[in-house]
Amino acid sequence: MAESEKIDLRSKDILAERLDTLRDLLPEAFREGIIDFEALKQALGEEVDLGRERYGLTWAGKSEAIKNIQTPSVGTLVPVSEESVNFDTTENLIIEGDNLEVLKLLQKSYHGKVKMIYIDPPYNTGNEFIYPDNFREGLEDYLRYSGQMNGDGIKLTTNTETDGRYHSKWLNMMYPRLFLARNLLREDGVIFVSIDDHEVHNLRLLMNEIFGEENFISTIIWQKVYSPKNTARHFSEDHDYIVVYARNGDLWRPNLLPRTEEANSRYDNPDNDPRGPWKPGDLTARNYYSEGQYEVVSPGGKKFKPSIGRYWLVKYDKFLELDRDDRIWWGPRGDNMPALKRFLSEVKQGIVPQTLWKYKEVGHTQEAKKELLEYVSFKNTDNVLDTVKPTKLIQRILKLATKPSDNDIVLDFFAGSASTAHAVLKQNYEDDGNRHFICVQLPEELPVREDKLKSLMDIAKVRICNFINKFNEGNDKERAQLDRGFKFFKLTSSNFKIWDTAKASRDADELAKQLTLFADNLKPDRSQLDILYEILLKAGLPLTTEVSKIAAAGQEVFSVAGGQLLICPEQVINRETLRSMMKLQPRQVICLDTAFHGQDKLKTNTVLEMKSYDIQFRTV
Known part of the structure; x- marks a missing residue:
């Protein structure tokens, strides 16, 4: 009779669960199975003193x-x-x-x-x-x-x-x-x-x-x-x-x-067993087994016990059951040390x-x-x-x-x-x-x-x-x-000019330059395909995501993942294009922020209109 699973009478170990979560997230913060708080601080970006002795x-x-x-x-x-x-x-x-x-x-x-x-x-x-x-x-x-x-x-x-x-x-x-x-x-x-x-x-x-x-x-x-x-x-x-x-x-x-032919060739069928090829396996082991010391008698009348320090793998009753099922090999003349017949048909179909x-x-x-x-x-x-x-x-x-x-x-x-x-x-x-x-x-x-x-x-x-x-x-x-x-x-470098905080903080001239870049942040030598794949990366989509081109009010739009996402890389966008995309009922729409340059009202209305269609609208 199989034993039923025992109910753990203790309450949930919240601390152990938290430690497991932390270990999975930050394994580098653990030393010899326990938290190293200095390593944890370092993993979180803090300056630490690693001078004291520790394992690691x-x-x-x-x-x-x-x-x-x-x-x-x-x-x-x-x-x-x-x-x-x-x-x-x-x-x-x-x-x-x-x-x-x-x-x-x-x-x-x-x-x-x-x-x-x-x-x-x-x-x-x-x-x-x-x-x-x-x-x-x-x-x-x-x-x-x-x-x-x-x-x-x-x-x-x-x-x-x-x-x-x-x-x-x-x-x-x-x-x-x-x-x-x-x-x-x-x-x-x-x-x-x-x-x-x-x-x-x-x-x-x-x-x-x-x-x-x-x-x-x-x-x-x-x-x-x-x-x-x-x-x-x-x-x-x-x-x-x-x-x-x-x-x-x-x-x-x-x-x-x-499984290889060489591995399968180790199996034979000298007694024409109907279950197919087999190979002999040792019936004894070194691990102590309280019921593993008994004597057996071969068909030829010879008596066998495990050698000193070894024990039968199974109880005596189980041994007799295996013998009756012709799963014990006593050798060609019936007087060898017994071995267990391991059938090829019953082993794992692999190595x-x-x-x-x-x-x-x-x-x-x-x-x-x-x-x-x-x-x-x-x-x-x-x-x-x-x-x-x-x-x-x-x-x-x-x-x-x-x-x-x-x-x-x-x-x-x-x-x-x-x-x-x-x-x-x-x-x-x-x-x-x-x-x-x-x-x-x-x-x-x-x-x-x-x-x-x-x-x-x-x-x-x-x-x-x-x-x-x-x-x-x-x-x-x-x-x-x-x-x-x-x-x-x-x-390569981003298709978009990146705001450089270090430069902007140096003096007023640098700040003015950065503001100019920010107003028109798209690099001039990049293609729409370049922009598309950067947006896919930054949006968390694989580079192999299904992409196709469609026309929306005369402007090019990329349809991503079967139309769930629409990306418009046009540097100037018109209202008709935006409404054409909304009619396609995507889950998300992404456009260039510079496409709305000087069109703040259009951008505000687009955000509200997209929301009414339950479409997430983002700019880059």
């Missing part, structure tokens, strides 16, 4: 890294349709820009929507960690670096071990990015981070702070090479790590891996993932390089990447963390040559999936500029375009529903 990870520049999180981005993402593939229909995104700024911009639109994150960040080996010296100014530094703003540019640095802040610089770069990434994960989401021996220890501590130690899942060992390096100084480094954390460790579970991933199963670095060269033609060998990951490795992660039919979003904000995008497209092709990717990459210059390849982002785009072209050559009509494209966006 600290380093030079951590306070600045936390401030970087708290500083909002004033940038935007502009669409580049001519460098995209199937821009109007695809739900995949490739974004060029500093991933810290991009992650900030994605917070509204993708908060809690990403199912899986995979990143392969710089490993901090002394010659691979190349990033701008200082992103304290955020977007302005990036614009100078990428050539979008006049100036001398900003210095790139190699984070060498001779630098006294070798580890600190890496942690300062990683902390805000991982923090913002966590916000994007679904409650049942998970992040996989590739890393090597140089920073795996710091990464674990860093992610304990950001995700919470209780949400650590595992550290996977990936055998990345197929032969030892004889030139190694001490040991041949044959593996990397993949550190796994869930957004909520109690909720997330990995999918089972598909529980293990933490050791061999190159024969998930690929190695040479295979990854060969795969890259299949889709990207390099004129200069110096531009060929050495640290690219095989798509089979990422496909293994996709199988564990996503499902083919769930429209799962996969994020990679250190996209490199777009191995993750490639893996998503491949996996969708193999299991008819509808996963979608968001890949972000800094436009890092290649060692030698080529005609078509000048930056790492160029490699990524060429690779994915060529894979899609090869895919299309097959003309597989049955798979016509698969997403075969990507929208390409670039990080």
